Amino acid sequence: MSVSAASFDYDYLIVGGGAAGLSLAYHIAQEPRLARKKVLLIEPEAKDRNDRTWSFWADAPTLFDGIVAHEWRQIAFRSPGFERVLDLGRYRYKTINGLDYYRFVRRALADNPQFTTVQGIVNGLEETAGGVRVRSNAGDFTARFAFDSRPPDLARLRQPAKHRYLLQHFVGWEIETDHEVFNPDVVEFMDFRGEQHREARFIYVLPFSARKALVEYTLFSETPLPKEEYEAAIREYLSTTLQLSDYRITAEEVGAIPMTDHPLPARTGQHILNLGTRGGRAKPSTGYAFKRIQQHSARLVAALAATSLPPADPTGDQWQFHLFDTLLLDIMRRRGETTRDIFRQLFERNPVERIFRFLDETTSWADNFRIMNSVSPWPFMRSIAQVLRGRPGRRQ
Structure with missing residues (x-):
């Protein structure tokens, strides 16, 4: 039996109340053009512990500056033969405690009638006519769009002959x-x-x-x-x-x-979009995710507010940065100890602001060339050959 648009329980259904799910919920709450949208957030845990911290660098104010536990203007890089304390210029390095984040967003949502929060475990998401249905131990619900932040099952998806x-x-x-x-x-x-x-x-x-x-x-x-x-x-x-x-x-x-460079799709259906690690928001070569999650949430909400639809390109990722990540992962897999030398060359031969822009994937082609020209080419050439062969390198 199909579900008509008029009979959906909710406009948006968010699966998971961690960094990614709460980020999207908070961005929706801050967008006046979405004030009439009904949102269901399903989270399996109480989120009443400080179970993690998130750190990131930023060169502009963020939505969560009010709960930043600490911030710094300098970082140190140290390796044999090279040590340097680096001034961050216009950047600040910041950290947020998980419990502070959970409480902050939940307080913002608590008095907002458009949000409903349910504690439960989602067992399945399926496309319906014009929307999606979720099955959970807290009940079944329908929505126009679902945003899924459950961790990907990489153990099941693994293709070790193709990906790292x-x-x-x-x-x-x-x-x-x-x-x-x-x-x-x-x-x-x-x-x-x-x-x-x-x-x-x-x-x-x-x-x-x-x-x-x-x-x-x-x-x-x-x-x-x-x-x-x-x-x-x-x-x-x-x-x-x-x-x-x-x-x-x-x-x-x-x-x-x-x-990993395993493809983690931004969507799994016309009405089901992926968030957080499930949507590839943890940068493959560094693991940093918090700011990428915020940027993804802002992109989704801007499109929903302007067109009532998610963006055709949900992430805006650029292929060249995916290639750079793949090459570094291949080097880590083949000769992990050489990673130290690569990072030493990066920090010794580039201003820290260029490095941060590169890791944020906002550098120009000219700056990308400067970055790649600053490190020894041979490990990367070997990994380029592996990429062209379509298989990961192995330790010799």
Whole structure:
């Protein structure tokens, strides 16, 4: 039985109340032209814990500046033979706590009658005549459009003969000390001075004060480590690099972000669009996603407000940046330890604003050439050959 447009329960149905789902909901709430649209948000969890943090760089005000936990004007890059503290110019590096974000958006939606929130697990989405039907353990609903932010099932979708599948995986400790240890003005963006073990491994430090910081051990590789190996690396950094023996662990962060060139489509039907990681919003070569999610939400809402339809090109992604990501993933897969040298050359030979624009995928062709000309060409040439062959490179 078909569903007529007049009989839809909702105009928009958002599956998932994490970063991507709440971002789209908040952007809709801020758009006066969509004020009469009915929106259902289905989220399986209560989202009452600070389960993650999101960091990003920005050169302009954002919708969420009011809940930024901390921001910095400098970052440090460190590797054997090259260390530099970099002023960010017009950029700021910012971090947001997950719980602050959840609470902020939920407060904004709570008094808005166009939004309904249901706690439940979605079991299926299907196209109907002119819309979509969702099946969940909280009931079945219909809508004109559905926006799906559930994580993709990459284990089922994997095509290892064609695509590259890595993880950005990490363990972080938020620690406090009784004396001043950290430079609160400088993010330790990438500290590659430790052993690489044929992979890309670095320490990342967000200093919230001279006595409090998040210290994280991060890897780009195919397989996570036993937890004690991350913890041993953090202890080694604290004791050897910072010469710190007395500290308290006040919180822990554990995660694994997919980094893949597997095609993650922006939509799975005429009326079903994908958000967040499911829609390819985690940048394949870095794992950064928060700002890309905000840009995607703004693009979707602008089109819905102007035309009542999603944009024909939901993301606006450009093919050349996808190629750059694929090449770096291939290098990480073949010779992960050389990633350190590539990033060293990037930071040694380019202004940081150009690097950020490149990672934001807003550089011109001229700047793209300058970026690629600043790094050793041979690893990339080898990976270009693998791309032309249509298969990932393997470690020799």
